[in-house]
Amino acid sequence: MKSIIHSHKSIRAYSSVRTVDDDILLKIVKAAIRGSNTGNMQLYSIVITSQPKIKQQLMPLHFNQPMVEHAPLVITFCADINRFSHWCKLRGTEPCYDNFLWFSTALTDTIIAAENAAVEAEYHELGICFLGTTMYNAEEIAKVLNLPKGVVPVVTMTAGYPAEEPPLTERLPYEAVLHFETYKQYTDEDINKYYSDFENLDKIKEIVKQNNLNNLAEVFTQKRYTKEAGNLFSKKYLDFVKKSFRME
Amino acid sequence: MKSIIHSHKSIRAYSSVRTVDDDILLKIVKAAIRGSNTGNMQLYSIVITSQPKIKQQLMPLHFNQPMVEHAPLVITFCADINRFSHWCKLRGTEPCYDNFLWFSTALTDTIIAAENAAVEAEYHELGICFLGTTMYNAEEIAKVLNLPKGVVPVVTMTAGYPAEEPPLTERLPYEAVLHFETYKQYTDEDINKYYSDFENLDKIKEIVKQNNLNNLAEVFTQKRYTKEAGNLFSKKYLDFVKKSFRME
Numbered sequence: 441m442k443s444i445i446h447s448h449k450s451i452r453a454y455s456s457v458r459t460v461d462d463d464i465l466l467k468i469v470k471a472a473i474r475g476s477n478t479g480n481m482q483l484y485s486i487v488i489t490s491q492p493k494i495k496q497q498l499m500p501l502h503f504n505q506p507m508v509e510h511a512p513l514v515i516t517f518c519a520d521i522n523r524f525s526h527w528c529k530l531r532g533t534e535p536c537y538d539n540f541l542w543f544s545t546a547l548t549d550t551i552i553a554a555e556n557a558a559v560e561a562e563y564h565e566l567g568i569c570f571l572g573t574t575m576y577n578a579e580e581i582a583k584v585l586n587l588p589k590g591v592v593p594v595v596t597m598t599a600g601y602p603a604e605e606p607p608l609t610e611r612l613p614y615e616a617v618l619h620f621e622t623y624k625q626y627t628d629e630d631i632n633k634y635y636s637d638f639e640n641l642d643k644i645k646e647i648v649k650q651n652n653l654n655n656l657a658e659v660f661t662q663k664r665y666t667k668e669a670g671n672l673f674s675k676k677y678l679d680f681v682k683k684s685f686r687m688e
Numbered sequence: 689m690k691s692i693i694h695s696h697k698s699i700r701a702y703s704s705v706r707t708v709d710d711d712i713l714l715k716i717v718k719a720a721i722r723g724s725n726t727g728n729m730q731l732y733s734i735v736i737t738s739q740p741k742i743k744q745q746l747m748p749l750h751f752n753q754p755m756v757e758h759a760p761l762v763i764t765f766c767a768d769i770n771r772f773s774h775w776c777k778l779r780g781t782e783p784c785y786d787n788f789l790w791f792s793t794a795l796t797d798t799i800i801a802a803e804n805a806a807v808e809a810e811y812h813e814l815g816i817c818f819l820g821t822t823m824y825n826a827e828e829i830a831k832v833l834n835l836p837k838g839v840v841p842v843v844t845m846t847a848g849y850p851a852e853e854p855p856l857t858e859r860l861p862y863e864a865v866l867h868f869e870t871y872k873q874y875t876d877e878d879i880n881k882y883y884s885d886f887e888n889l890d891k892i893k894e895i896v897k898q899n900n901l902n903n904l905a906e907v908f909t910q911k912r913y914t915k916e917a918g919n920l921f922s923k924k925y926l927d928f929v930k931k932s933f934r935m936e
Contacts, residue, residue, distance in 0.1 A: 443811040445719045445804050469866055471693040473859045475803065476818040479912060482860055487867040494869055518871075523864070527879050531905035536915030540929075541922035544823055547792065548843055551799035552806075552818075555723065556693050559807055563691040570724040570800075575792055586870040595796055611721045612730055616771070618717055619735040621742055622834040623766075631775050657779035664727060667784030674789035681788075 444562050449608060451567025452507045454600030460512055464564050468599075471560030472553040483537070483546035484553050485520040487585050487593075488513060497584045501577040502596065507569055511598035516574065516581065517554040519546035521685065522590035538590065538686035550594050558597060567602035570595055576673045579680040592684050610638055692810050697856060699815025700755045702848030708760055712812050716847075719808030720801040731785070731794035732801050733768040735833050735841075736761060745832045749825040750844065755817055759846035764822065764829065765802040767794035769933065770838035786838065786934035798842050806845060815850035818843055824921045827928040840932050858886055 465488070472486060489495055495509050502508045521542060525535035537546075558568045574581060574596045581593045616634035624630075638644060639656050651659050661667070713736070720734060737743055743757050750756045769790060773783035785794075806816045822829060822844045829841045864882035872878075886892060887904050899907050909915070 442715075443719065443808055445808055445811075446722055448722050448724070450724060466862070469862050471691065473862055473865060474694055474696050476696070476698060476806065476816075478820045479908065480857060480859070481908070482865060485865050485867060485871065487869075487871055489869055491869050520865075523874060523879070523882075526874055526876075527883050528905045528909055530876055530879050531903045533903075533906045533909045534915070536909060536918055537913070539918055539922035540926040541823060541918055544795065544842070544925065545820060547795060548799050548820070551796050552803045555800045555803040556807070558724065558800075559804070560691055560693055563693075568724075572726045572793060572796070575789060584870070585867075586873075588871065588873065591871065594792070609728060611728070614714070614717050614721055617721060617730060617733050617768075619733060619833075621735075621737055621739055622832070623733065623735055623836065623839065625834075625836065626771060626774055628774075628778055631771070631778050634771075635775050655779045655781075657776045658781045660727065660729070661776055661781045661784060665785070667782070670784055670787055670789055674787035677792065678788040 445559060447608070448558075448562060449567075449606050450569040451602045451604060451606070452569050452598075453602070453604040454507065454511050454567065454598070455603045456510070458601040460566065460600060464566070465513070467564065468557050468560045472557040475549070475552040475556040477549040477552065478545050481524055482549070483520055483524055483542070484550040485518045485523065485591060486553070486557075487516040487518065489516065489585070490514070494584065498581065501580050501584070502571050502573040503576075505571060505573065507598040508571070512600040513598065515557065515597045515599060516585060516593050517550050517595050517597070518587060518591050518593045519543060519550045520591045521546060522588050525590060540685075543592070543681055543685045547594050554595050554597060561599050565601070566599050568597050568599045570597055575677050578677055582680070589684055592681055610641060612638065693807060695856070696806075696810060697815070697854050698817040699850045699852060699854070700753075700817050700846075701850070701852040702755065702759050702815065702846070703851045704758070706849040708814065708848060712814070713761070715812065716805050716808045720805040723797070723800040723804040725797040725800065726793050729772055730797070731768055731772055731790070732798040733766045733771065733839060734801070734805075735764040735766065737764065737833070738762070742832065746829065749828050749832070750819050750821040751824075753819060753821065755846045756819070760848040761846065763805065763845045763847060764833060764841050765798050765843050765845070766835060766839050766841045767791060767798045768839045769794060770836050773838060788933075791840070791929055791933045795842050802843050802845060809847050813849070814847050816845050816847045818845055823925050826925055830928070837932050840929055858889060860886065
């Protein structure tokens with residue numbers, strides 16, 4: 441029997457009638473915190489938003505992706521040194537986790553918790569979708585969610601019972617991302633081989649055509665994720681993380 | 689029935705006789721790449737090391753944690769914009785993903801893949817342990833694994849069939865990390881309540897005593913993860929990530 445991981449699909453449309461029971465939600469949270477984490481410090485927080493009023497405030501910050509409003513659950517996973525630092529101070533010792541290493545470490549532990557939550561949610565037949573937009577407007581999202589210094593939102597997961605059944609998304613052949621012993625240096629031929637199946641999908645060709653571009657790589661660099669937007673949002677995120685984690 | 693996530697334990701001792709079959713390894717890799725990822729760009733690489741010679745080179749870089757030598761599999765998960773950028777250039781368009789946002793994004797997608805691999809490994813009755821030390825000596829690990837510019841190691845997982853059965857590790861009560869609608873501001877009473885069960889465990893009291901310190905928070909800040917070490921390794925990691933991802 442295959443584990444459910446192999447059938448993961450991002451779900452963006454949710455049942456408006458079937459709600460998520462509290463006991464299921466609790467299992468998802470408990471799965472999240474069972475994940476591996478550095479030194480058992482649990483440097484993350486999980487904010488579950490379901491009130492329409494707050495979801496509507498989050499909507500534009502996620503570039504109006506409709507599932508933020510329509511998903512029963514909008515779960516924001518945050519790297520969090522605030523709680524641990526508070527505990528250290530209360531025990532009379534100086535916390536020292538506001539730097540780049542600990543941001544990266546807390547981010548790692550937060551994502552492990554988030555992916556555990558995703559797998560557990562799917563185990564209970566919910567559908568989920570991760571929103572990468574959390575990093576684009578992290579400071580504004582932090583304001584809506586009332587996050588203090590030392591707490592940085594890193595990823596958002598919408599969840600609910602699926603109201604759609606999309607096909608499995610294609611991935612590169614596994615050989616493309618897998619290296620034995622040490623990293624293989626890719627030749628041009630390797631790259632052509634690994635990407636060609638994907639580029640030759642009818643739906644990909646249609647996307648390229650609709651954008652009046654020459655190929656899929658141009659769709660990525662000139663439409664979806666441009667240098668201008670990337671540099672703008674990168675600076676915004678870095679400034680906010682620096683404010684929140686100091687970042688030496 | 690509970691999902692296997694709820695019984696996760698880090699395994700640091702592995703069977704020296706039972707090897708991991710290739711078909712199991714392939715399922716683990718396929719589970720990793722099935723995970724959610726930004727724009728389906730798959731900005732990660734998975735380096736599986738099993739040769740003793742290379743594992744021995746990695747050993748000191750992971751502060752001589754014995755499982756690096758003794759685990760049948762040492763799997764280094766890397767944030768990777770090299771392959772995607774190579775593809776963009778080959779298609780005649782300029783890649784633009786060398787900044788802090790895309791490092792954080794690639795890190796996120798890499799960890800989702802890594803945690804999927806962990807859950808899948810445990811589904812097949814393997815034991816795993818994540819090593820956070822990867823970020824401490826990332827540049828040196830990159831040298832051993834022959835990683836080019838644009839590829840940053842972020843986490844390492846050792847894997848094999850377990851030769852130990854440790855108890856489940858305690859976590860904070862789930863209420864400590866869970867917030868409804870918006871972030872709850874912790875009072876001193878909250879912190880005392882959430883951490884007290886953990887602090888009062890016999891094994892924790894023993895650790896505090898062995899270190900001649902007053903409490904567990906001091907063990908963290910003065911022994912395990914000190915400010916001096918944190919700032920040193922933070923600077924090292926940031927310098928390396930900047931070299932590899934530019935980081936504006």
